[in-house]
Amino acid sequence: MANLTVTDVRLTPILVADPPLLNTQGVHQPYTPRLIVEVVTADGVTGVGETYGDTKYLELARPFAEKLKGRQVSDLNGLFAVADEVAVDASRVSEAVDVGGLRGVQTADKLRLSVLSGFEVACLDALGKSLGLPVHALLGGKVRDAVEYSAYLFYKWAEHPAGVRSEQDDWGAALDPAGVVEQARKFKERYGFSSFKLKGGVFPPDEEIAAVRALAQAFPGHPLRLDPNGAWSVGTSVKVAEELGDVLEYLEDPALGTPAMAEVAERTGVPLATNMCVTTFAEIKEAFTQGAVQVVLSDHHYWGGLRNTQQLAAICRTFGVGVSMHSNTHLGISLAAMTHVAATVPNLHHACDSHYPWQSEDVLTERLVFENGSVRVPDAPGLGVELDRDRLALLHRRWLDDDGTLRDRDDAAAMRIADPEWATPAMPRW
Ligand SMILES: O=C([O-])C(=O)C[C@H](O)[C@@H](O)C(=O)[O-]
Ligand SMILES: [Mg+2]
Known part of the structure; x- marks a missing residue:
């Protein structure tokens, strides 16, 4: 024993x-x-x-x-x-x-x-x-052999500001519709992803609408998502939903907070997803009874682990709300964990988010691999990864060696290196 x-x-x-x-x-x-x-x-x-x-x-x-x-x-x-x-x-x-x-x-x-x-x-x-x-198997057994992920597109500079110590990447800049489409092509070529999420809230909504339109034209029929992290007013959210309704799989956190999301949901037929207004069990009741969200993007990190993620999925199933997965910067251990739990969730009907392709570094002897946009569910004991x-x-x-500057993620401080006037935008930004 x-x-x-x-x-x-x-x-x-x-x-x-x-x-x-x-x-x-x-x-x-x-x-x-x-x-x-x-x-x-x-x-x-x-x-x-x-x-x-x-x-x-x-x-x-x-x-x-x-x-x-x-x-x-x-x-x-x-x-x-x-x-x-x-x-x-x-x-x-x-x-x-x-x-x-x-x-x-x-x-x-x-x-x-x-x-x-x-x-x-x-x-x-x-x-x-x-x-x-x-x-x-410890979570009750897989119901699928591979878990599908979506390409997580970002507006991006070619490199970090001059003088800042950093690693080079080969993705290039993406600051307009053509750049976003080019980035999506690379994602598809390298990993086989067939659905695309664009991180928005960076440029005025019309520019982001144009980028999604360009994606729809370049990849007809592929599921598309846009996520401005709550940067829009209810009115702007409804306008974007109207303009992109024919190509969006869902709109993610267009507006901040459950009441605003509920108002947007009432005024559009486009499904709304969230990793901002439903991030704890305590927030579920209000959001679900108000019909504020149609897809919850779970994240085992802040939901409290893999078993809590299964519980969240069961609640979503009960209320007829969809479930998928949110992602932040993470390494292969977390991708393996996400893949194991996702494999056990019967009602997972959307490709999950993952930042993993953006991480050129890992702490594993072998990186996890995306084939046709999916990660095979490991069957080796444990997570199936080696440190x-x-x-x-x-x-x-x-x-x-860091003096403390980088030990706490601060995207606004990082922006101020390029633009000393930058202040965290007041919400709604547009
Ligand atoms: O809303 C989301 O999908 C995220 O919060 C994911 C990440 O935080 C992403 O926005 C980022 O890292 O910039
Ligand atoms: Mg989000």
């Missing part, structure tokens, strides 16, 4: 290269923080997880890790009790919608869940390796 007792927990904060991707808040930093979690059992089995690596997450992860020692990796329900014991510094959260966060309301619970998810995935990986079972300790050490070294 395997000894599933946690004897050691390792936390490794890293900085990962990120291209100059634009959103309504600003631009991505040249390096972004992530946290790699390792949980070791008495048998010497190591499970890996990944989550946000900014200071406020690290502050919680450290005491969480201490409390995990001596517990069983199979005690997944117990992780929530551990999370409740970890104190959150009140200055780290505001109950209001955090427009700077791009991921909705900021609460102490959500912060705890975002940390918990890294431990839950590491425990599931260790448990799976100990029992010789893939994570999807590359040299890569991990290298990216950790970068974090150690």
